[in-house]
Amino acid sequence: MESLISELMVRPAIESLKKWAKQLRVDVLMMLNKAKSGHTGGSLSAADIVTALYFYKMRHDPKNPKWEDRDRFILSKGHAAPIQYAALARCRYFSPRELLTLRRLGSILQGHPDMKCTPGIEVCTGSLGQGLSMANGMALALRLDRRSSRVYALLGDGEVEEGQVWEAAMSAAHYKLDNLCAIVDFNGFQIDGAVTDVMNIEPLSEKWKAFGWHVLMIDGHDMEQIMKALDDAENIKGRPTMIIARTVKGKGVSIFEGKYQYHGIPPSDEELKKSLEELGVSADGWPERVAL
Amino acid sequence: MTKPIATRDVYGETLAALGESNKDIVVLDADLSGSTKTSVFAKKFPERFFNMGVSEADMMGTAAGLATGGKIPFASTFAIFASGRAWEQVRQSIAYPKLNVKIVATHGGITVGEDGASHQAVEDIALMRVIPNMTVIVPCDGVETKSVIYEIVKYHGPVYVRVARGKFPVILPEDYKFTIGKGVVVRDGKDAAIIANGLMVSHALEAAAMLEKEGLDIRIINMSTIKPIDRNLIVKAAQETGVIIIAEEHSIIGGLGEAVAGVVAEEFPVPVKRVGIQDRFGQSGLAEELLVHYGLMPKDIAEAVRKAIKKK
Structure with a gap:
């Protein structure tokens, strides 16, 4: 009975989240096509995780981006900025019309996240490997101030090849940062090819466990699993949590799925047309919300 | 002292x-x-x-x-x-x-x-x-x-x-107050200006005492802020003394010397001489020995001043 009630309560939320994830994917494709540059694969693989954070888990107020009691999100894999910009625009941190300016001179939407330009962006990322250290610093500051806010950091799988990630992994465990939850978008590809070919990072789960983290393994496209992992992480005390999310690079559009060649390539007009057909949406009226 | x-x-x-x-x-x-x-x-x-x-x-x-x-x-x-x-x-x-x-x-x-x-x-x-x-x-x-x-x-x-x-050595008075971006004249003079920071300020003072015996009146500026650099004080020194010597415990590439030389070249060109580490790495030794070895002693600064003044 109890499970049925929770099922009835959670279902609509999941359906709504799936729609948001689709909207964000459309936004990514549209803005990258307009910008004629940017990172398609890693933005799409992170779409469901970013959706769950902004539309389900995080305590935040788009009208007051600097609210002291907000949860913080750091996109350490900064090249996936379009997916975060899409989420921020749909949450109304700024007008979705800004999505048309991505990567243009003077835009509030820089090629990689910039806290000085964009409401809702917490730090400057883009140079891989640095986000987790900054997340640690934020978590320490929140703990000093006795605030209950949580810090979320999303890392790429190729990114964990950076040595600084492991320095930060040690620090987070040493300082018992249980207000920190990191997620690896494990899509298996980096710019030069398969992660296993370029620089093998496995066994990834064992590595994080050995560094003193609580580790959860999930399907990073299963909304229910993402939500549950984010909830579970909140209850882990005395150590940070790492969610290793198995994902598909380019997820949602078959022409991009599992193809490292689209790591840093935007959809062409033809590819965009095919993508929207596959998603079953018309982009008429975009950047306003598309009918899903 | x-x-x-x-x-x-x-x-x-x-x-x-x-x-x-x-x-x-x-x-x-x-x-x-x-x-x-x-x-x-x-x-x-x-x-x-x-x-x-x-x-x-x-x-x-x-x-x-x-x-x-x-x-x-x-x-x-x-x-x-x-x-x-x-x-x-x-x-x-x-x-x-x-x-x-x-x-x-x-x-x-x-x-x-x-x-x-x-x-x-x-x-x-x-x-x-x-x-x-x-x-x-x-x-x-x-x-x-x-x-x-x-x-x-x-x-x-x-x-x-x-x-x-x-x-x-402690050279500034107890009530000295530092301001970001402001250099300070710690010894006035009209024949040349030595712009220095760190330990080199006290070495410059010793150099000035040596040169005084030779009849030279040397201004010394403590340029503790390298960036933003105090352009006005540099230009004034160039105008009033006609020659600038920079002394720093750093490579002559990219440090105070180049910062000052850049201002002088743009604003009021006068002869410039840089005292510092001549594009080399350091090595083991006592601090005092190394300062001698790398030419950062008061006598080295004094020699640089003599050479620079000849170019006036």
Whole structure:
């Protein structure tokens, strides 16, 4: 009975989240096509995780981006900025019309996240490997101030090849940062090819466990699993949590799925047309919300 | 003249004193707190001190994160690791977003001594000065160091301060007050101007005393802020003395010498001579021996002044 009630309560939320994830994917494709540059694969693989954070888990107020009691999100894999910009625009941190300016001179939407330009962006990322250290610093500051806010950091799988990630992994465990939850978008590809070919990072789960983290393994496209992992992480005390999310690079559009060649390539007009057909949406009226 | 004192000792004591009145100050170190003297703060305020272990890159990133939470982080390690090992973290995580992180690096220059080239930063000022948004300071003695630490807390933004391992003579009066971006004339003169910072200010004073016996009247400017540089004071010195000598315990490439030479060349060209480390690495030895070996003694500065004046 109890499970049925929770099922009835959670279902609509999941359906709504799936729609948001689709909207964000459309936004990514549209803005990258307009910008004629940017990172398609890693933005799409992170779409469901970013959706769950902004539309389900995080305590935040788009009208007051600097609210002291907000949860913080750091996109350490900064090249996936379009997916975060899409989420921020749909949450109304700024007008979705800004999505048309991505990567243009003077835009509030820089090629990689910039806290000085964009409401809702917490730090400057883009140079891989640095986000987790900054997340640690934020978590320490929140703990000093006795605030209950949580810090979320999303890392790429190729990114964990950076040595600084492991320095930060040690620090987070040493300082018992249980207000920190990191997620690896494990899509298996980096710019030069398969992660296993370029620089093998496995066994990834064992590595994080050995560094003193609580580790959860999930399907990073299963909304229910993402939500549950984010909830579970909140209850882990005395150590940070790492969610290793198995994902598909380019997820949602078959022409991009599992193809490292689209790591840093935007959809062409033809590819965009095919993508929207596959998603079953018309982009008429975009950047306003598309009918899903 | 009072007893020589190590600027790193003054840093440690000042930081601990400031921690009392300013609860936003947090301190990070990379396993060198005993040497950088952040250990004094650590003992007093253990909850606001974070030893990051031997991981300078992570330390700089963590400091950036703390700054976004409204803290005033002081991050300390040896100058070569702060500026070299963690350069890109300082650039990307701290300077680019203009975060309020104070990097106070100890063991600058060759006066580190016995540890040798691996631990002697002769490039740190160049590395930090080239980063946009960064303020770069080298105090000349204990009195100035204390004032610098107080002043950089009042300023919001990233700052790099280089202090030293060795004991420096105290040359400034007890009531001296440092201002970011302002040089100070510590000895007036009309025949030439020596612009120096760090230990080289006291060496320049000794050089001026030697030259006085030869009938030369030398102005000495303590240029503790390398960036933003005090353009007006440099131009005035060029106009009034007609020749500029720069002395620094740093490579002649990218440091105070080039900063001053750039201003002189643009604003009021006069002969310039740079005294510093001539594009070389340091090596092991006693600090005093190394200063002689690398030509950073008062007699070397005096010789540079004589040569430069001939070009007037």
